[in-house]
Amino acid sequence: MRALDTIAESIRIGYVHPTTVLNTLIEAENEGGLGAVRRIERHLSTGLHALRDRQHPHSALAQTWLGAARAYLVTQAERRQAV
Numbered sequence: 052m053r054a055l056d057t058i059a060e061s062i063r064i065g066y067v068h069p070t071t072v073l074n075t076l077i078e079a080e081n082e083g084g085l086g087a088v089r090r091i092e093r094h095l096s097t098g099l100h101a102l103r104d105r106q107h108p109h110s111a112l113a114q115t116w117l118g119a120a121r122a123y124l125v126t127q128a129e130r131r132q133a134v
Contacts, residue, residue, distance in 0.1 A: 054079040054091055058116050062102075065109040072116065076123045085127055092120040 057075045061067035079087045095117040102110040 052079070052083075052087065052091075054082075054087070055094060058091070058095070062107075062109050062113050062116070065112060067112065067116070072119045073123075076120060080123075080127070085124065088120060088124055088127075092117065092124065095120060 054075050057071070061071070076088055076091070079091055083090075095113060099110060099113045099117055102113050107113075
């Protein structure tokens with residue numbers, strides 16, 4: 052999944068532009084539906100624990116990605132419910 056590569060690279064370098072976050076999540080949904088975004092959220096949740104255990108210097112960025120994925124899922128659920 053290309054989205055996971057983008058996320059991993061941004062965590063490795065310690066930076067991501069907000070537009071990249073949104074575009075990555077949109078692309079993931081376009082490729083695999085909301086299930087793909089849920090899988091990303093699960094990967095991030097698991098990975099975040101591992102990064103924190105290792106005291107990785109960019110674990111806060113992983114937390115940001117996780118928060119963005121969760122917010123994206125909530126927003127999409129609300130949007131579908133409103134229709």
